[in-house]
Amino acid sequence: MGRDEAGAAGGQDRSGAGGGGTVRRPTEVGSTAHGPVEYRLERRGDDVLLVLHGGHMRAGLALGEDAFAAAGLSILAPSRPGYGRTPVQTGPTTEAYADAVAELCDGLGVARVAAVVGISGGGPTAVVMAARHPQLVRRLVLISAVGPLPWPGARTRAGGRVVFAPGAEAVTWAGVRLMLRAGGRPVLRRLVAGVSSAPGAAAWAGMSSADEVMLLELFGAMRSGRGFVRDLEPAPDLCGSVTQPALVVASRTDGGVPFTHAEALVAALPAADLVVSCAAGHFVWCSPDWPGIAEQIVAFVRAPFR
Template identity: 55%
Template sequence: MTAMMEHSTSIADLPAGPVEYRLEQRGEAVVVVFHGGHMRAGLTLDERVYDEADASVLAPSRPGYGRTPVTTGTTVPGFADVTADLCRHLGVERVTAAVGISAGGPTAVAFAARHPTLVERLILQSAVGPLPYPDRRSTRLLAGLMFSPGTEGATWGGMRALLRRAPDRGLRQMLSGLATLPADQVLAGLTPAQRTQLVWLFSRMRSGAGFRNDLRPREDLTGQVTQPALVIASRRDGAVSFAHAEALVAGIPRAELIESQADHHFYEFAADWPTISARMRAFLAADLKR
């Protein structure tokens, strides 16, 4: 699947409200992908691992992102239930895996916990766990200000302008919050093609009301997940600290931790991603014993 494209989406009118979603049908296996902050159903970096696994992808826009109003589901457990309703609406009777990326992690956890007869397994990649997010209170306050209804458009408008005028400078600014290493070092480790992909992605991100919704306190449902889980995390991820992965593995009884060697929040660009994606494909194909 080509990374640098925005996919077409549809709207499902459900009892809880409208939900924007993307459904790419391949094989019988279905993965439900909950993307992270500032992302929506049609916007993705790289989903080739699911293509290679011959898995269909159902990706909803979470509350406040894209064309899903923040009032549809609103809370993490509420939208997990809305997603189960979306599956019924689309005739999806079995979810091979719920996939939670970054700020989409809590929704994937809730989806698995609240709908164990529907969801077979859980994959969490750079995922927010049952800890405060962002980790520092000052960062949470700043994020709330930058992505408020009155400032969100200007924040992203300024970033798009910077990425057009000075792409490397814009990337350094973005990467400074996405890696624990110095931004210059992280940028130097990216290939020209990867830089182009990130400029494309950052230039199309929007937060809507979604990111402020992501900052709300949420219930810890990790102990209620009965399915096998794969937790993928990097110690150099500056957006979601490794402590979140440790908390997820501690809380989910059947969780396995895979440590990525990525220097930043985008694990698909790491040298060990082929190995990790192979582990993901094997996990999706495994014959589970409940």
């Protein structure tokens, strides 16, 4: 396993901004029979959260984890195929990648995870992990997650295949960062409004200045690699095969992953509860009710296992 020195150099913990506390953190690469998997393992207590981040994210970025760290939960966050240093070949299918992550856990001495947490585009992979490896995964948590409905719309899928294609995505993100440096808060608010169905200023209602700092850091660190184009393809629906308790967190004004996905997940998973965030869009961490929701998640993953 090799440490990501670039991540280590930029890995000073500047967390604490808003609910998400995005920072760049060092990663390693583990070897599995399926191929290499980039990961970040932060050991604290015995309870481990296996965190599968969404689109444009990788293992070296921590989003929405501060409350879990404060509660003493360990975090294992692998990069999904095509993101960071996990090649597409490690997970030619979602099932194959789930098997690779299970092998990674075994190699790291993680025999059981308190929950697999699927965020946004990482939701389908989390569902497959829970369904395919019930001996490893005790519970399932889905946050602003893509569910068993078609996603995204045809226009978004077509545009995403162009602007986030390998090669083009570097130019796209360079342009985003240039606009943020030149335009500051107004540009950030336009980006936030793009993943909210709330009208006008309501799209960033409740967002604090610390949240804005966190989001500026987030957008400054995102890359799509080869992963996001893969995320645009249909994922297997194994919701009916999940036997573990599940908790689904979503906002009714999410413009990135519509709230209907949360409703479909709750309907399709055999034992799921829904927590509705008052966030003004996709970023549920940037909402006054996030600390309370995070407490519910911690209580859920630490409840006695039956």
